[in-house]
Amino acid sequence: xxxxxxxxxxxxxxxxxxxxxxxxxxxxxxxxxxxxxxxxxxxxxxxxxxxxxxxxxxxxxxxxxxxxxxxxxxxxxxxxxxxxxxxxxxxxxxxxxxxxxxxxxxxxxxxxxxxxxxxxxxxxxxxxxxxxxxxxxxxxxxxxxxxxxxxxxxxxxxxxxxxxxxxxxxxxxxxxxxxxxxxxxxxxxxxxxxxxxxxxxxxxxxxxxxxxxxxxxxxxxxxxxxxxxxxxxxxxxxxxxxxxxxxxxxxxxxxxxxxxxxxxxxxxxxxxxxxxxxxxxxxxxxxxxxxxxxxxxxxxxxxxxxxxxxxxxxxxxxxxxxxxxxxxxxxxxxxxxxxxxxxxxxxxxxxxxxxxxxxxxxxxxxxxxxxxxxxxxxxxxxxxxxxxxxxxxxxxxxxxxxxxxxxxxxxxxxxxxxxxxxxxxxxxxxxxxxxxxxxxxxxxxxxxxxxxxxxxxxxxxxxxxxxxxxxxxxxxxxxxxxxxxxxxxxxxxxxxxxxxxxxxxxxxxxxxxxxxxxxxxxxxxxxxxxxxxxxxxxxxxxxxxxxxxxxxxxxxxxxxxxxxxxxxxxxxxxxxxxxxxxxxxxxxxxxxxxxxxxxxxxxxxxxx
Numbered sequence: 001x002x003x004x005x006x007x008x009x010x011x012x013x014x015x016x017x018x019x020x021x022x023x024x025x026x027x028x029x030x031x032x033x034x035x036x037x038x039x040x041x042x043x044x045x046x047x048x049x050x051x052x053x054x055x056x057x058x059x060x061x062x063x064x065x066x067x068x069x070x071x072x073x074x075x076x077x078x079x080x081x082x083x084x085x086x087x088x089x090x091x092x093x094x095x096x097x098x099x100x101x102x103x104x105x106x107x108x109x110x111x112x113x114x115x116x117x118x119x120x121x122x123x124x125x126x127x128x129x130x131x132x133x134x135x136x137x138x139x140x141x142x143x144x145x146x147x148x149x150x151x152x153x154x155x156x157x158x159x160x161x162x163x164x165x166x167x168x169x170x171x172x173x174x175x176x177x178x179x180x181x182x183x184x185x186x187x188x189x190x191x192x193x194x195x196x197x198x199x200x201x202x203x204x205x206x207x208x209x210x211x212x213x214x215x216x217x218x219x220x221x222x223x224x225x226x227x228x229x230x231x232x233x234x235x236x237x238x239x240x241x242x243x244x245x246x247x248x249x250x251x252x253x254x255x256x257x258x259x260x261x262x263x264x265x266x267x268x269x270x271x272x273x274x275x276x277x278x279x280x281x282x283x284x285x286x287x288x289x290x291x292x293x294x295x296x297x298x299x300x301x302x303x304x305x306x307x308x309x310x311x312x313x314x315x316x317x318x319x320x321x322x323x324x325x326x327x328x329x330x331x332x333x334x335x336x337x338x339x340x341x342x343x344x345x346x347x348x349x350x351x352x353x354x355x356x357x358x359x360x361x362x363x364x365x366x367x368x369x370x371x372x373x374x375x376x377x378x379x380x381x382x383x384x385x386x387x388x389x390x391x392x393x394x395x396x397x398x399x400x401x402x403x404x405x406x407x408x409x410x411x412x413x414x415x416x417x418x419x420x421x422x423x424x425x426x427x428x429x430x431x432x433x434x435x436x437x438x439x440x441x442x443x444x445x446x447x448x449x450x451x452x453x454x455x456x457x458x459x460x461x462x463x464x465x466x467x468x469x470x471x472x473x474x475x476x477x478x479x480x481x482x483x484x485x486x487x488x489x490x491x492x493x494x495x496x497x498x499x500x501x502x503x504x505x506x507x508x509x510x511x512x513x514x515x516x517x518x519x520x521x522x523x524x525x526x527x528x529x530x531x532x533x534x535x536x537x538x539x540x541x542x543x544x545x546x547x548x549x550x551x552x553x554x555x556x557x558x559x560x561x562x563x564x565x566x567x568x569x570x571x572x573x574x575x576x577x578x579x580x581x582x583x584x585x586x587x588x589x590x591x592x593x594x595x596x597x598x599x600x601x602x603x604x605x606x607x608x
Contacts, residue, residue, distance in 0.1 A: 001048045001056055001093075001136040002080040004041040007067045008130075009123035011039045011075070015116040021087025022115030029113055038069035039122060042097070043080035044090040046253050046277035048136075053093055056136045057100045064105065067129050074098055074111040075120075083272055086253050087115060150401040151181035154371075156390035158383070163398075172419035176368045177398050179425050192421050193474035196487070197323045199545065200495065201607060202470070210318035211328030213467070216607050217598040218495040223331075225493050226466045227309045228592035230333030233462050234307050237355060239337065239348070241305040246287030248311050249278040256441045257286060260409070269313040269328070284310035284334035285459070289441040292338070297445035302340045302455065303348055309333045309466070324471040325426060331466045337458040340445065345433055345456040346385055349412075352460045353389055356416050356429035359463055363476050367416040368425065369397040374408035376401055382412060389414075409436030410459075420475045421482065428464035428472055486570040491547050492591035497584060498525040499546045499602070501537045503553040505529075511552045514577065515600050521581050522593050528602040540602075542567070548580065 012033035015025070040060055064072055074097055078084055085093070091114050098111040112118065124130050153161040163181045168174035178184040197203065201216020215223050235241050249271060250257045261268055261279050269280035281287065288306045312332045320326055337352070339345040360367050371386070373379045379386075379399065390397060402408065416429035438444070438454040447453050463469040477487035491497060498518055500511035511527040518525035526546075528537045534551060541549040542565070549565040556562060564575045575583070598605050 001045055001052045002043045002133070003056060003060070003136065004077070004080060004131070004133045005060065005063050006039045006041070006122060006131055007069055007125050007127070008037050008039050009125060010035045011037055011073055011120060011122045013075075013112055013118045013120035015113055015118050017117050019115050019117060021090075023087075023091045023113060025113045025116075032110065032112065034071050034073045034108070034110055036069065037071040037073045038064045038067065039073045039075055041075050041077035041080060042094065043076075043078055044085045044093045045081050045083050046085050047258075048085055048089075048093055050096070052136050053096045053100060056097060056134075057104060059134055059136065060101060061105050063129075063132060064107070067127075069107070071108040071110070072101055072105060074101070074109070076112060076114040082274070083277060084275060086251075086276075089253055090114060148403060151177075152399050152401075153177065153396055154383075154386070154390070154399050155396045156387060156394050158387055170423070172366070172417075172425065173368045173396065173398075175419060175423060176370060176417055176425045180370055180398060180400065185424065191322065192478045193471065194323055196474040196477060197470075202323065204323065209328060211316055211321040211326070213323065213327055213329070217596075217605075218607075221495045221594060221597040222470065222489075222493055223466060225592050225594055226463075226469055227331070227333065228594070230309060230463055230466065231307065232592060233355070233359065234305060234333070234335045237305075237351065239303060239305045240301070241307050241335070243307050244288060244291055245308060246284075246291070246310075248281050248287075248313070250281060250286045250290075252277045252279040256289075259440055260285065260437065267314045267316065269315050280313035281310065282312050282314050283332055283459070284308045284312070284336070285437065288334070288336050289437060289443060293442040293444075297338070297443075297455075299340050299445055299447045302445060303337055303344055306336045306338070307334070312465075322471075324467040324474070327467055330468075332461050333463065333466065335458075335460050335462065337460070338443075338445075339456045339458065340447070340453070342456060345458060346382075349431060349433060349458055350389060352431045352458065352462065353414060356431065356460075356462050357393070360416070360418065360429065360472075363472065365418050365472070365476065367418060367429065369395060370400060370415040370417060370427075371397045372400045372402060372413040372415065374402055374406075374411050375404060378411040386412075407436070409440065410434050418472060418475070421478045426468070426471070426475075428468050429460075429462060430464070431458060431460040434459055486567055487545070488547075488568050489545065490591075491568070491584065492588040492593070494545065494547045495524065495596065495598075496526050496544065496546045497523050497588075498548040498550065498580075499541045499544075500525065500527040501534060501541065501549065501551045502527065502529055503534055503551060507552045507554075507557060510557050514550075514552070517577070518581060518584075519595070519600070521585065522588075523581065523584050524596045526596070526600040526602060530603045538565070541565075548584070550580075 014031040076094060094114055101109045151163045153166055168177055200218045202219040203214055205212050205214040252258055271278045310332050312330050316326050316328050337348050339348060357367060411433050413432035415427045417425040417427050420426050434457040438457055444452045445455055473489050477489060481487045500515055502508045502511040508529050515525040515527045538549055547567050550562050560577050562575050563572055565572050
C-alpha cells in the first residue's frame with residue numbers, strides 16, 4: 001500500500017464518470033468537502049491485506065495527531081502505484097481502512113468514492129510536516145511457527161524411538177536421520193552424474209535465469225519419453241484419469257491462490273504486468289483445482305484422478321541449484337486423486353505409496369521414508385493405518401511433526417528418499433493427503449443424499465519430477481560404473497538403441513537397409529559413415545552409450561548373422577537380424593516409444 005498524506009486547509013471533490021470497477025455510490029457521495037483534514041491519498045496494491053490496513057491505520061492516526069488534524073479524508077489515488085490490486089479487493093480494503101480509522105480516531109473520518117474520475121481542489125498548509133509519503137508493507141508471518149519441528153523414529157512394529165537415542169551408522173536411513181533431524185549433511189560433493197547430463201545434451205541455459213535447463217535432441221527425446229511413461233503409470237493404476245492442460249501463471253490476488261501461496265513460503269516466482277501480479281505455479285494444483293471447481297461431480301464418479309505434466313517454478317537459491325535435481329523450473333507429472341472421504345483417501349494413498357516403491361525397485365533401488373505430519377493429532381489418528389504401509393517391507397520411518405499453530409491444508413505427506421552416489425539422501429517420489437484445498441477452491445461433489453460435500457484430495461508424483469527421475473537414472477548408471485560395470489540407461493529410454501557401422505562405402509547400403517528395417521519395427525537405429533576408422537566409430541558409439549553397436553562388412557553383406565556389441569552385457573554376441581529385433585522389442589515391451597529426434601546418419605547431426 002502506498003499513501004501520500006497532506007495536511008490541508010480543505011479538500012473538496014466532485015465525481016465525473018465511473019471507471020472500470022467503480023463502486024456504486026448514492027447521490028450524496030458524488031461530491032464532498034472536508035475542512036482542516038489530513039488527506040490520505042491511497043493506492044491499494046496486489047499483495048495488501050488486513051495487516052497492511054492495521055499498520056496504515058496506526059501510521060495515519062499517528063500523523064493526524066502529530067499535525068493536530070481534526071479530520072481524516074481517505075482519497076483513493078491509483079497513480080501512486082503501478083501494481084494495483086483488483087477493484088473488488090481495493091474497495092474492500094479501503095472500506096476496512098475507513099472503518100478501522102473511525103473506530104480508532106477521535107475525530108471525523110470520510111472516504112472519497114473508489115473508481116470514479118473526480119475533480120478535486122486541495123489547499124496544503126505548507127508546514128514542514130504537511131506532505132509525507134509512506135509505503136506500507138506488512139511482514140508476512142502467516143506461516144510463522146508456534147513451537148519447533150520435532151522428529152521421532154517409528155518402527156514397523158509400532159515401537160517409537162527418540163532420534164537422540166538412535167544408534168546411527170552409514171546406512172541410508174541413518175544418513176536421512178542425520179540430514180533431516182540433526183541437520184548434518186553427509187557425503188561427497190562431486191556431481192558424478194553431471195557428465196551424463198552433458199553427454200545427453202542436458203545443460204543449464206546460461207541466457208535464462210539461474211536454475212533453468214535446456215535439452216538437446218537426445219535429452220528432449222528422453223524427456224518426452226519420460227513424460228509418456230508418467231502418463232502410462234497413472235493410467236495403469238485402475239483409476240479413471242482426466243488428463244488436462246493449462247496455464248502456468250495465476251493471479252496472486254485471487255483469494256484461493258493467495259491463501260495457498262502464503263502457505264507455500266518464500267520460494268515463489270512472480271511476474272508483474274501492468275495491472276496484475278501473477279504467481280508462477282509451483283505444482284499443477286492451481287490449474288487442476290481451477291478446473292475441478294467447474295466440474296459437476298457425483299459420489300458415483302469418485303474416486304477419479306486429474307493429471308498433467310506441469311511445468312512448475314520454485315525460486316531455489318541460485319548457489320544451490322543442481323542439474324536435474326534442484327532447478328527453478330521443473331516438470332512435475334502431477335496426479336491428484338479426488339476421494340469422497342478419509343477411508344477412500346487412505347485406500348488410494350496406500351496404493352500410490354506401493355506404486356512409488358515398485359517404480360524405484362524396477363531400477364534396483366530402495367526408498368527411505370520421511371513422513372511429515374501437520375500435527376501430533378494427525379499422527380495419532382493415523383498411526384495404526386501407517387503401520388500397514390511400513391510392515392510389508394519391514395521398514396522404519398523418520399517422522400517429522402511440523403510446528404503447531406499453522407492452518408495447514410494437508411495432514412500427512414510421505415517423502416521417498418534414495419541414497420545417491422555421493423551418499424546424500426535425495427527426495428524423489430511423494431504422496432500427500434490434502435484436506436483443505438477443496439474448500440479453499442470451491443471443489444464439491446454431491447453425495448448419495450444429494451448434499452454437497454468437499455472431497456479429500458491426494459497429491460502425488462509417483463516418479464518425482466521428470467528431472468529428478470532422470471537424476472535417479474543417471475545415479476544408477478554411475479553406481480554401476482563404480483561397481484566395475486558399464487553404465488547404462490534403460491533401453492526404452494536410450495535415444496539411439498542401435499547403430500550400424502559400415503566398413504566401406506560398399507557396405508553403406510546394407511547399413512541403411514538394416515537401420516530402416518529396425519525403424520519400421522519401432523527401434524531407434526542410426527548408422528555412421530563418417531571418414532574415420534571403424535575402430536574409432538565403434539568407440540564413439542560406445543561413448544554415446546548406444547545400446548547395440550554392429551559393424552557391417554563383407555560377411556554381413558552375405559549373411560543374416562550379425563556380430564553385435566551389447567552395452568548392457570559389455571560383450572559381443574552373434575545374432576540373426578530377426579533375433580536382434582525380437583530381443584529389443586522384448587526388452588522394451590509395454591514401454592513408450594518415439595522416433596529419433598535427430599537424423600539417423602551420424603554425419604548429419606549438428607550437435608555434439
